[in-house]
Amino acid sequence: xxxxxxxxxxxxxxxxxxxxxxxxxxxxxxxxxxxxxxxxxxxxxxxxxxxxxxxxxxxxxxxxxxxxxxxxxxxxxxxxxxxxxxxxxxxxxxxxxxxxxxxxxxxxxxxxxxxxxxxxxxxxxxxxxxxxxxxxxxxxxxxxxxxxxxxxxxxxxxxxxxxxxxxxxxxxxxxxxxxxxxxxxxxxxxxxxxxxxxxxxxxxxxxxxxxxxxxxxxxxxxxxxxxxxxxxxxxxxxxxxxxxxxxxxxxxxxxxxxxxxxxxxxxxxxxxxxxxxxx
Amino acid sequence: xxxxxxxxxxxxxxxxxxxxxxxxxxxxxxxxxxxxxxxxxxxxxxxxxxxxxxxxxxxxxxxxxxxxxxxxxxxxxxxxxxxxxxxxxxxxxxxxxxxxxxxxxxxxxxxxxxxxxxxxxxxxxxxxxxxxxxxxxxxxxxx
Numbered sequence: 175x176x177x178x179x180x181x182x183x184x185x186x187x188x189x190x191x192x193x194x195x196x197x198x199x200x201x202x203x204x205x206x207x208x209x210x211x212x213x214x215x216x217x218x219x220x221x222x223x224x225x226x227x228x229x230x231x232x233x234x235x236x237x238x239x240x241x242x243x244x245x246x247x248x249x250x251x252x253x254x255x256x257x258x259x260x261x262x263x264x265x266x267x268x269x270x271x272x273x274x275x276x277x278x279x280x281x282x283x284x285x286x287x288x289x290x291x292x293x294x295x296x297x298x299x300x301x302x303x304x305x306x307x308x309x310x311x312x313x314x315x316x317x318x319x320x321x322x323x324x325x326x327x328x329x330x331x332x333x334x335x336x337x338x339x340x341x342x343x344x345x346x347x348x349x350x351x352x353x354x355x356x357x358x359x360x361x362x363x364x365x366x367x368x369x370x371x372x373x374x375x376x377x378x379x380x381x382x383x384x385x386x387x388x389x390x391x392x393x394x395x396x397x398x399x400x401x402x403x404x405x406x407x408x409x410x411x412x413x414x415x416x417x418x419x420x421x422x423x424x425x426x427x428x429x430x431x432x433x434x435x436x437x438x439x440x441x442x443x444x445x446x447x448x449x450x451x452x453x
Numbered sequence: 454x455x456x457x458x459x460x461x462x463x464x465x466x467x468x469x470x471x472x473x474x475x476x477x478x479x480x481x482x483x484x485x486x487x488x489x490x491x492x493x494x495x496x497x498x499x500x501x502x503x504x505x506x507x508x509x510x511x512x513x514x515x516x517x518x519x520x521x522x523x524x525x526x527x528x529x530x531x532x533x534x535x536x537x538x539x540x541x542x543x544x545x546x547x548x549x550x551x552x553x554x555x556x557x558x559x560x561x562x563x564x565x566x567x568x569x570x571x572x573x574x575x576x577x578x579x580x581x582x583x584x585x586x587x588x589x590x591x592x593x594x595x596x
Contacts, residue, residue: 176573184542184576306576308549308559316549318542320576368574370560 181306181322187407188322189360195410196356198427201440204419205433213432215267222277223342225256227326229285230340231301234327238298248289249282256281267430280382284342287386288378299335300328307367311408312401319411323364336392337361337375344382352377352391359403362395455485457497461505479508540583545575548583551590 195203205211229252233243256278260266268274303325309317327338339357352358358375366372376392421437422428431437462478481504485496540548552562563574570582578586 176577180539181576184539306574307563308545308575310549310553310559314553316546316553318546320542320545367559368563370558370564 176304176306178302178304178322178324181304181320184306185319186306186322187309187319189357192360192407192410193356195414196406199422199425199431200413200419201421201437202427202431202433204417205436208414208419211433211436213265214435215432216263216265217430217432218266218268218272218277219430221259221263221266222256222281225252225259226281226284226342227340228255229281230288230326233285233289233292234298234301237292238301242294243289245286245289248285252281252285253278284380284382284386287380287388288340291388293331296329296331298327299330300325302326303328305364305368307364309404309407311404317404317407317411321360321364321407323361325361325365335371335373337365337373339375339377341377341379342382343379346381346387347377347379347389347391352393355393356403358393359395359399363400363403366400455493456482457485457500458482459497459500459504461501461508463508479504537579537581540576540578540580544580544583544587545578547587548575548590551587555590 191203191207194200194206206213229248232251233248236243256274260274268277304322305325306320306322309319309321311317325337326340329336329338337358339361352375355377362373362375372394374392374394376390379389379391381387381389421440425431428434458480459482460478460480481500483500485493549559549562552559557565559575566572566575566578566582566586570578572578572582
C-alpha cells in the first residue's frame with residue numbers, strides 16, 4: 175500500500191490544507207504552505223495528537239491481527255511515544271497547566287478509555303489507508319491537483335463498512351459537528367472515487383474529562399455535497415493564484431498560532447516583501 | 454607528483470524487487486611519485502585492490518543489502534517504488550480526461566490500473582505506465 179508521504183511528494187489538496195484556508199486562517203495557510211515560513215514553535219496539541227494517533231494505530235493493528243490490546247500496554251505505549259515525541263522536538267510549546275507530564279498522564283488515560291470502549295464485534299479492515307484521487311467537478315472537468323488523505327481506520331461490522339477517524343476533544347461535540355465537518359466530505363469522496371462505494375464515516379471521539387468519555391458521531395455525504403466541495407476548491411485555487419490571503423482577526427486559533435510574528439507584521443509592505451523573499 | 458583517482462562501483466539487486474538494483478561506489482584520490490611506469494602500474498593495482506576490497510567488505514558487513522533488509526516490508530516496498538518516477542499530475546489529468554470522454558468513471562479507471570499494473574491507484578502509476586495508458590486511450594495501441 176502507498177503511504178501518505180508517497181502522495182504528498184506531488185502538488186495536492188488535503189483536508190487539513192482546505193480546512194486551514196476556509197475555517198482557520200487563509201494567512202496562516204499562506205505562511206505555512208506558500209511561503210513555507212519556519213513556525214516559531216510546535217503547538218502542543220499537534221504533537222499530542224500525533225502521539226495519540228500512533229498509539230491508536232498500534233492498538234488497531236493488533237486488533238486487525240485478531241489480538242486484543244491490553245489497557246496497561248496501551249498506556250505504556252502512549253507514554254513511550256509521547257516521551258520520544260518530546261525529545262525529538264525541542265520546540266513544543268507547553269504552558270503552566272499543560273506540561274510534558276500532564277500530557278503523558280492524560281494521553282495514557284485517553285488511549286486506555288478508547289481500548290475499554292472498543293467494540294469487540296467490529297473488525298478492523300485497514301489502518302492508515304492513504305489515498306490520492308482526482309477532483310472532478312459536476313461538468314466532468316478534472317482539476318490538476320489531486321485530493322490526498324489518510325483514513326485512520328476502516329472497520330466492518332455485519333457486512334457494513336465504515337471509515338473511522340480518531341479524535342480527542344476538550345469538550346463534547348455538538349450534535350451537528352460531524353454533519354457540518356468538511357473532513358467526511360473529503361474522505362468519503364476519496365473512498366467513493368477509489369472503490370465506487372458509498373459508505374458512512376464515524377468520528378470516534380474521546381473527551382478529555384477527568385474521567386475520559388468516548389462518543390461516536392456517524393455521518394454520510396451526498397453527491398451534491400461532493401460537487402460543492404470541488405467548487406469550493408476551484409474557488410480557493412483562484413484565490414491562491416490571486417494571493418487573496420487575509421488574517422482571521424478574531425479566529426479561535428490566533429492564540430496558538432505559530433506564525434504570530436509574521437502575522438503582526440503582515441500589513442507592513444516591507445514585511446510582505448520579506449515574507450516573499452523567505453518563500 | 455602524479456595524481457590518481459581510483460574508483461570501484463558495484464550494483465547489487467534490491468531485495469524483494471525484480472529488475473531493480475542499487476549501486477555502491479568508492480573513490481580514492483591518491484598521489485603517486487614520478488617513478489617508472491611499471492611502479493606506477495603496481496601502485497595503481499594496489500590502490501584499486503584496496504578500494505575494491507573495502508567496498509566488498511562493507512557490503513558483506515551488511516552496509517548494502519543488509520540496510521534494506523532491516524527496513525520493514527512496507528518501507529522496502531516504498532523504497533523500491535521510489536526508484537521509478539511517478540506519473541505527473543498532468544499525465545493523470547490527461548488519463549482521467551480521456552477516460553471521461555470514453556464514459557469511464559474514476560473508479561473504473563482505478564480498478565483497471567489496479568488489475569493491469571498492480572498499483573493502488575492512478576497516482577501510483579509510473580511515468581512510463583501512465584504514458585502507455587495514455588497511448589492506449591488515444592487509440593494508438595490496441596487495448
